[in-house]
Amino acid sequence: MTDLAWLTVAEAAELLRGRKLSPVEYARALIARVERHDGKLNAFLRFTPELALEDARRAEAEIARGAWRGPLHGVPYALKDIIDYAGLPTTAHSKILKDNVAAADAPVAAKLKAAGGVFMGKLATHEFAIGGPSFDLPWPPARNPWNRDHFCGGSSSGAGTATAAGFVPAAIGTDTGGSIRNPASMCGVAGMKPTYGLVSRRGVLPLAFSLDHVGPLTRTVRDNALVLDLIAGHDPLDPGSTSHAGEKCTAQLDRGVKGLRVGVIRHFYARDMQADPEMAAGIDAAAKKLAELGAKVSEIETAPLGEYIACNRTIMTSEAFAIHEQWLRERPQDYGTLARERLMSGAFVRAADYVNATRLRRKMADAFHALFSGIDLAVTASSMDPPCRIDDPKAVEHTYLRQARAAFNLTGGPALSVPVGFSKAGLPLAMQIVGKPFTEALVYRVAQAYEQATQWVARHPALPTAA
């Protein structure tokens, strides 16, 4: 049997359903792996092996009596620690909330429980999903499994690290300006920011209400689609939740890309920001591969990346400051340095500037969606640079905003980061595949065709062992 650490959700589901793999054996293997390696990677902020074994034993009994619940039944998963799991603290990786025990499950956690998943614990995040990587918090920052001296991205940092390290085949993150796709890009896994409102945000600590999204990180595209299908759905108690019932995410997975029109937003990474040459070459090669597979690939133009980023950040920092104002008044010293500075940048944004940013958002989204009369999907960069060293604050600050993800929190449609290779230093490279709202199935279809035509997902990092 394959090393259990590298089983995909889809592979594990087949083995578990056919009783060729015990959920308890599977959970024990991943628990041992976390215990062996996470002391050097810090993916888990709260590791819960006892809960995992409880879930695994339940799954084993249910599957034995023929009550298989679906593809996550008996499969380990973990949650970014801004998502409520009843009975455990939701800390946001912050001293401010270190004793904030959740009274109830967030709907996303409840759905994964109902699907029979095996809960492994809460994952590291940048403080309040904005401040990191930080060394002045109660817990250390997660590190990149491909090289622990390098940044693993964020803010869903533990989710990227845990999936790439083979600690779990699936994790749930959140994304306000790129926080699912950044760790996915840096760690060489698939990370989906779904359409706004497709997954309930209730029970998830907000960063910015109008930009927050919840979504999965997995090692393969198929797994990502499987998990998103499990967690999507209307929540009448989340004001941003959509009742739009789209196509199943897995519906088009194996149809290939022949005839699909793919627009490459090259100016984001070639003109508006100059991507690292290895990153740009990786994305260009991926676009060429899609053309070889039969897609009609052309370059398209949208608004300059700087305008999207200014608009996203104006809205994000205004909404975030409104959420954090009271704590910043009463206990500013309890924030880490990075979160405090980033959150305070919303302190003096004028009301007119916030409103104008939301007006621009509508115009930019409408203009972007109009491009889809001539294309089916868009492709562009995710990060402009491969992961920098985590202990180099200047490099972290420099690369933090060198990204093309925030644009799609504004436009609201699905945006998936997938690996497109590795740098000469052995660190992951990535691109984004972007659709108009509710076209997740099409985005996954293109990503799947690309993944199948390349071998990036077959590579795994060699992990350091905890002392």
Place this chain on the structure above:
Amino acid sequence: MKDDLTLEEIRGMAAAIGLTRLTDEHLQQLLRATQAARARRAALPIATLGPADEPAHVFRPDDGK
């Protein structure tokens, strides 16, 4: 609003909105953060907006029903 703020000016602005517990180090951060926010404001193409351009999210009275 003037572009070049001093530490004393930002201290006064912070106090006016109740941020009275910030240390000098925090105030330096607030100064940098405010300058960054103003740079973002300058990058917003607001001249392209017409009077009837609506915000991205507007109140809908049937929400939640």
